[in-house]
Amino acid sequence: MTVGVLALQGDFREHANVLRSLGAETILVRRPEELARVSGLVIPGGESSVMDKLSRGYGLAEPLKDAVRAGMPVFGTCAGLIMLADTIIDGIAGQQSIGGLDISVRRNAFGSQVDSFETDLDVPAVADTPVHAVFIRAPIVERVGEAATALASVADGRCVAVEQGNLLGTSFHPEITGEYRFHEYFLGKVEAADYRP
Numbered sequence: 001m002t003v004g005v006l007a008l009q010g011d012f013r014e015h016a017n018v019l020r021s022l023g024a025e026t027i028l029v030r031r032p033e034e035l036a037r038v039s040g041l042v043i044p045g046g047e048s049s050v051m052d053k054l055s056r057g058y059g060l061a062e063p064l065k066d067a068v069r070a071g072m073p074v075f076g077t078c079a080g081l082i083m084l085a086d087t088i089i090d091g092i093a094g095q096q097s098i099g100g101l102d103i104s105v106r107r108n109a110f111g112s113q114v115d116s117f118e119t120d121l122d123v124p125a126v127a128d129t130p131v132h133a134v135f136i137r138a139p140i141v142e143r144v145g146e147a148a149t150a151l152a153s154v155a156d157g158r159c160v161a162v163e164q165g166n167l168l169g170t171s172f173h174p175e176i177t178g179e180y181r182f183h184e185y186f187l188g189k190v191e192a193a194d195y196r197p
């Protein structure tokens with residue numbers, strides 16, 4: 001079983017390191033041929049509008065949509081969560097997503113004064129003890145549709161982690177804090193999934 005990390009832009013190396021430290025065979029994905037080899041995919045943090053343009057430029061956007069429709073497990077963090085959202089609020093003109101998660105996500109939702117912050121979150125579905133979460137120009141999940149489930153929220157109740165079937169997304173960056181339980185949880189989805197490339 002091989003897992004991919006979308007490596008067009010952003011902090012894909014950090015994700016690949018966490019996945020490899022958990023024993024998962026991991027490749028970087030930049031082309032449709034690489035996507036066609038993986039049983040699951042992580043979409044990293046970075047800049048969603050750039051990732052969107054590059055994925056279309058590299059001919060990956062349609063294969064990614066097809067793979068999500070076919071049930072491929074995908075875990076998106078921050079910009080990756082934006083890529084998985086059915087609806088983007090405050091995207092740049094013409095910005096598109098792969099979609100799959102029945103949610104609306106607002107980019108850069110925490111405002112310019114508090115671009116980055118850290119906090120501990122309860123995520124009972126994923127971890128027994130609180131998760132230390134780093135938010136960097138992070139999006140917020142403003143609408144959680146019927147098909148999606150909220151997994152975690154910040155103190156004021158706004159949703160920052162969701163799942164829907166084989167899709168998982170966080171506003172924050174578990175890959176940069178030594179946190180591995182989200183990746184472990186995701187690898188569990190990959191193992192359990194019917195999807196094979």
Ligand SMILES: NC(=O)CC[C@H](N)C(=O)O
Nearest residue numbers: 045046047048078079137
């Ligand atoms: N850390 C991140 O991934 C930031 C996301 C970025 N603000 C975007 O809109 O894509």
